[in-house]
Amino acid sequence: MADILLIEDDVTIRTALSRGLRDLGHAVASSPTALDGLRLAVQDRPDLIVLDLGLPDLDGAELLRMLRAVSKVPVIVATARDGDAEMVPVLDAGADDYVVKPYSAAQLDARIRAVLRRAGDPAPTPLQVGALRVDPRARLAELDGAALDLTPREFDVLHYLAARAGEVVTKRELLTEVWQLPYGGADKTVDVHLSWLRRKLGETASEPRYLHTVRGVGVKLVEPS
Numbered sequence: 001m002a003d004i005l006l007i008e009d010d011v012t013i014r015t016a017l018s019r020g021l022r023d024l025g026h027a028v029a030s031s032p033t034a035l036d037g038l039r040l041a042v043q044d045r046p047d048l049i050v051l052d053l054g055l056p057d058l059d060g061a062e063l064l065r066m067l068r069a070v071s072k073v074p075v076i077v078a079t080a081r082d083g084d085a086e087m088v089p090v091l092d093a094g095a096d097d098y099v100v101k102p103y104s105a106a107q108l109d110a111r112i113r114a115v116l117r118r119a120g121d122p123a124p125t126p127l128q129v130g131a132l133r134v135d136p137r138a139r140l141a142e143l144d145g146a147a148l149d150l151t152p153r154e155f156d157v158l159h160y161l162a163a164r165a166g167e168v169v170t171k172r173e174l175l176t177e178v179w180q181l182p183y184g185g186a187d188k189t190v191d192v193h194l195s196w197l198r199r200k201l202g203e204t205a206s207e208p209r210y211l212h213t214v215r216g217v218g219v220k221l222v223e224p225s
Protein backbone atom coordinates (compact mmCIF):
# COMPACT_ATOMS: atom_id res chain seq x y z
CA MET A 1 0.00 0.00 0.00
CA ALA A 2 1.14 3.50 -0.69
CA ASP A 3 1.47 7.03 0.67
CA ILE A 4 -0.93 9.03 -1.49
CA LEU A 5 -1.21 12.81 -1.73
CA LEU A 6 -4.60 13.93 -2.98
CA ILE A 7 -4.77 17.50 -4.34
CA GLU A 8 -8.45 18.31 -4.81
CA ASP A 9 -10.42 21.43 -3.96
CA ASP A 10 -13.89 19.87 -3.86
CA VAL A 11 -14.40 18.98 -0.20
CA THR A 12 -17.00 16.30 -0.93
CA ILE A 13 -14.76 14.48 -3.39
CA ARG A 14 -11.69 14.99 -1.21
CA THR A 15 -13.37 13.55 1.87
CA ALA A 16 -14.94 10.60 0.07
CA LEU A 17 -11.77 9.66 -1.82
CA SER A 18 -9.56 10.02 1.24
CA ARG A 19 -11.84 7.68 3.14
CA GLY A 20 -12.16 5.27 0.22
CA LEU A 21 -8.41 5.06 -0.34
CA ARG A 22 -7.75 4.63 3.38
CA ASP A 23 -10.30 1.79 3.45
CA LEU A 24 -8.25 0.18 0.67
CA GLY A 25 -5.16 0.39 2.87
CA HIS A 26 -3.43 3.52 1.63
CA ALA A 27 -2.12 6.36 3.77
CA VAL A 28 -3.68 9.55 2.46
CA ALA A 29 -2.71 13.20 2.90
CA SER A 30 -4.74 15.83 1.11
CA SER A 31 -4.67 19.46 0.09
CA PRO A 32 -7.34 21.78 -1.34
CA THR A 33 -4.97 24.03 -3.31
CA ALA A 34 -2.17 23.63 -5.84
CA LEU A 35 0.49 25.53 -3.94
CA ASP A 36 -0.19 23.83 -0.63
CA GLY A 37 -0.20 20.54 -2.51
CA LEU A 38 3.19 21.33 -4.02
CA ARG A 39 4.52 22.13 -0.57
CA LEU A 40 3.26 18.77 0.76
CA ALA A 41 4.65 16.94 -2.26
CA VAL A 42 8.13 18.28 -1.57
CA GLN A 43 7.91 17.97 2.22
CA ASP A 44 6.23 14.56 2.61
CA ARG A 45 7.57 12.80 -0.53
CA PRO A 46 4.45 10.70 -1.21
CA ASP A 47 4.64 7.53 -3.34
CA LEU A 48 2.03 8.92 -5.72
CA ILE A 49 0.00 12.09 -6.27
CA VAL A 50 -3.61 12.30 -7.42
CA LEU A 51 -4.02 15.77 -8.91
CA ASP A 52 -7.29 17.47 -9.75
CA LEU A 53 -6.83 19.66 -12.81
CA GLY A 54 -9.42 22.26 -11.81
CA LEU A 55 -7.90 23.97 -8.78
CA PRO A 56 -8.71 27.47 -7.53
CA ASP A 57 -5.21 28.94 -7.36
CA LEU A 58 -3.32 27.39 -10.26
CA ASP A 59 -4.05 25.31 -13.34
CA GLY A 60 -3.31 21.64 -12.65
CA ALA A 61 -1.13 21.32 -15.76
CA GLU A 62 0.94 24.28 -14.56
CA LEU A 63 1.35 22.67 -11.15
CA LEU A 64 2.41 19.46 -12.84
CA ARG A 65 5.20 21.28 -14.69
CA MET A 66 6.38 22.86 -11.45
CA LEU A 67 6.27 19.50 -9.73
CA ARG A 68 8.17 17.78 -12.55
CA ALA A 69 10.97 20.32 -12.16
CA VAL A 70 11.65 18.96 -8.68
CA SER A 71 10.24 15.42 -8.54
CA LYS A 72 9.68 12.22 -10.51
CA VAL A 73 6.82 11.12 -8.25
CA PRO A 74 4.12 9.29 -10.24
CA VAL A 75 1.09 11.52 -10.86
CA ILE A 76 -2.45 10.54 -11.81
CA VAL A 77 -4.51 13.53 -12.91
CA ALA A 78 -8.23 13.67 -12.25
CA THR A 79 -10.31 15.71 -14.62
CA ALA A 80 -13.90 16.60 -15.31
CA ARG A 81 -12.91 17.37 -18.88
CA ASP A 82 -13.03 14.42 -21.22
CA GLY A 83 -11.31 15.44 -24.39
CA ASP A 84 -8.08 14.72 -26.21
CA ALA A 85 -7.21 18.37 -26.68
CA GLU A 86 -7.22 19.00 -22.94
CA MET A 87 -5.53 15.78 -21.87
CA VAL A 88 -2.63 15.80 -24.29
CA PRO A 89 -0.79 18.81 -22.76
CA VAL A 90 -1.27 17.29 -19.34
CA LEU A 91 0.14 13.93 -20.37
CA ASP A 92 2.93 15.80 -22.12
CA ALA A 93 3.62 17.72 -18.93
CA GLY A 94 4.43 14.42 -17.26
CA ALA A 95 1.26 12.83 -15.93
CA ASP A 96 1.53 9.05 -15.67
CA ASP A 97 -2.17 8.39 -16.11
CA TYR A 98 -5.53 10.08 -15.78
CA VAL A 99 -9.03 9.41 -14.55
CA VAL A 100 -12.17 11.20 -15.68
CA LYS A 101 -14.71 12.26 -13.07
CA PRO A 102 -16.79 10.80 -11.67
CA TYR A 103 -14.65 7.86 -10.60
CA SER A 104 -14.68 5.60 -7.56
CA ALA A 105 -11.93 5.00 -5.00
CA ALA A 106 -11.76 1.41 -6.27
CA GLN A 107 -11.15 2.58 -9.86
CA LEU A 108 -8.54 5.02 -8.67
CA ASP A 109 -6.91 2.29 -6.58
CA ALA A 110 -6.58 0.09 -9.69
CA ARG A 111 -4.85 2.93 -11.52
CA ILE A 112 -2.61 3.63 -8.54
CA ARG A 113 -1.48 0.02 -8.35
CA ALA A 114 -0.83 -0.12 -12.10
CA VAL A 115 1.20 3.10 -12.07
CA LEU A 116 3.25 2.02 -9.05
CA ARG A 117 3.83 -1.44 -10.54
CA ARG A 118 5.20 0.14 -13.71
CA ALA A 119 7.33 2.58 -11.75
CA GLY A 120 8.86 -0.29 -9.78
CA ASP A 121 9.27 -2.85 -12.56
CA PRO A 122 12.79 -4.17 -12.99
CA ALA A 123 13.42 -3.94 -16.69
CA PRO A 124 14.92 -6.37 -19.19
CA THR A 125 17.25 -5.75 -22.11
CA PRO A 126 17.14 -3.01 -24.77
CA LEU A 127 15.20 -3.66 -27.97
CA GLN A 128 16.17 -2.58 -31.47
CA VAL A 129 13.70 -2.18 -34.34
CA GLY A 130 15.34 -0.59 -37.35
CA ALA A 131 16.82 2.72 -36.19
CA LEU A 132 14.59 2.68 -33.11
CA ARG A 133 16.16 1.62 -29.82
CA VAL A 134 14.09 1.12 -26.67
CA ASP A 135 15.97 0.66 -23.41
CA PRO A 136 13.56 -0.25 -20.60
CA ARG A 137 16.24 -0.16 -17.91
CA ALA A 138 17.11 3.45 -18.69
CA ARG A 139 13.52 4.11 -19.83
CA LEU A 140 15.07 5.71 -22.87
CA ALA A 141 13.92 5.49 -26.48
CA GLU A 142 16.10 6.71 -29.32
CA LEU A 143 15.44 7.11 -33.02
CA ASP A 144 18.49 7.45 -35.25
CA GLY A 145 20.53 8.01 -32.10
CA ALA A 146 18.41 10.94 -30.88
CA ALA A 147 16.49 10.56 -27.62
CA LEU A 148 12.70 10.73 -27.94
CA ASP A 149 10.94 12.93 -25.41
CA LEU A 150 8.21 10.50 -24.32
CA THR A 151 5.80 10.55 -21.41
CA PRO A 152 6.01 7.48 -19.15
CA ARG A 153 2.88 6.03 -20.77
CA GLU A 154 4.10 6.64 -24.29
CA PHE A 155 7.31 4.88 -23.38
CA ASP A 156 5.40 1.89 -22.00
CA VAL A 157 3.30 1.63 -25.15
CA LEU A 158 6.36 1.89 -27.39
CA HIS A 159 8.22 -0.70 -25.34
CA TYR A 160 5.26 -3.08 -25.42
CA LEU A 161 4.98 -2.74 -29.21
CA ALA A 162 8.75 -2.98 -29.76
CA ALA A 163 8.82 -6.23 -27.78
CA ARG A 164 6.26 -7.55 -30.29
CA ALA A 165 7.63 -5.94 -33.46
CA GLY A 166 5.85 -7.16 -36.58
CA GLU A 167 2.84 -8.44 -34.62
CA VAL A 168 -0.55 -6.79 -34.60
CA VAL A 169 -1.44 -5.69 -31.06
CA THR A 170 -5.08 -4.89 -30.34
CA LYS A 171 -6.18 -1.83 -28.39
CA ARG A 172 -7.82 -4.18 -25.93
CA GLU A 173 -4.48 -5.89 -25.35
CA LEU A 174 -2.81 -2.52 -24.76
CA LEU A 175 -5.54 -1.55 -22.30
CA THR A 176 -5.12 -4.87 -20.48
CA GLU A 177 -1.34 -5.16 -20.52
CA VAL A 178 -0.08 -1.56 -20.52
CA TRP A 179 -2.96 0.27 -18.83
CA GLN A 180 -3.75 -2.75 -16.62
CA LEU A 181 -7.46 -2.36 -17.30
CA PRO A 182 -8.64 -5.94 -17.91
CA TYR A 183 -12.34 -5.07 -17.72
CA GLY A 184 -12.50 -2.09 -19.99
CA GLY A 185 -11.29 1.35 -20.73
CA ALA A 186 -11.76 3.57 -23.70
CA ASP A 187 -10.13 2.85 -27.06
CA LYS A 188 -9.85 6.62 -27.33
CA THR A 189 -7.31 6.58 -24.50
CA VAL A 190 -5.12 4.32 -26.61
CA ASP A 191 -5.73 6.44 -29.72
CA VAL A 192 -4.53 9.61 -27.98
CA HIS A 193 -1.29 8.01 -26.90
CA LEU A 194 -0.69 6.37 -30.27
CA SER A 195 -1.24 9.62 -32.12
CA TRP A 196 1.26 11.43 -29.91
CA LEU A 197 3.73 8.60 -30.09
CA ARG A 198 3.40 8.73 -33.87
CA ARG A 199 4.04 12.47 -33.88
CA LYS A 200 7.16 12.02 -31.76
CA LEU A 201 8.39 9.34 -34.13
CA GLY A 202 8.08 12.00 -36.82
CA GLU A 203 5.43 10.23 -38.84
CA THR A 204 1.72 10.44 -39.64
CA ALA A 205 -1.08 7.89 -39.75
CA SER A 206 -1.38 8.38 -43.51
CA GLU A 207 2.36 7.92 -44.08
CA PRO A 208 3.51 5.53 -41.36
CA ARG A 209 7.04 4.25 -41.05
CA TYR A 210 7.26 2.40 -37.75
CA LEU A 211 3.77 2.60 -36.33
CA HIS A 212 1.13 1.06 -38.57
CA THR A 213 -2.58 1.06 -37.81
CA VAL A 214 -4.33 -2.12 -38.84
CA ARG A 215 -7.84 -0.86 -39.35
CA GLY A 216 -10.42 -2.47 -37.11
CA VAL A 217 -7.78 -4.67 -35.44
CA GLY A 218 -5.06 -2.68 -33.76
CA VAL A 219 -1.56 -1.45 -34.34
CA LYS A 220 1.86 -2.88 -35.07
CA LEU A 221 5.39 -1.60 -34.89
CA VAL A 222 7.55 -2.63 -37.84
CA GLU A 223 11.02 -2.02 -39.17
CA PRO A 224 10.56 0.39 -42.08
CA SER A 225 11.37 -1.17 -45.45
Ligand code: CA
Pocket residue numbers: 008009010052053054055
Ligand atom coordinates in the same frame (compact mmCIF):
# COMPACT_ATOMS: atom_id res chain seq x y z
CA1 CA B 1 -11.73 21.01 -8.79
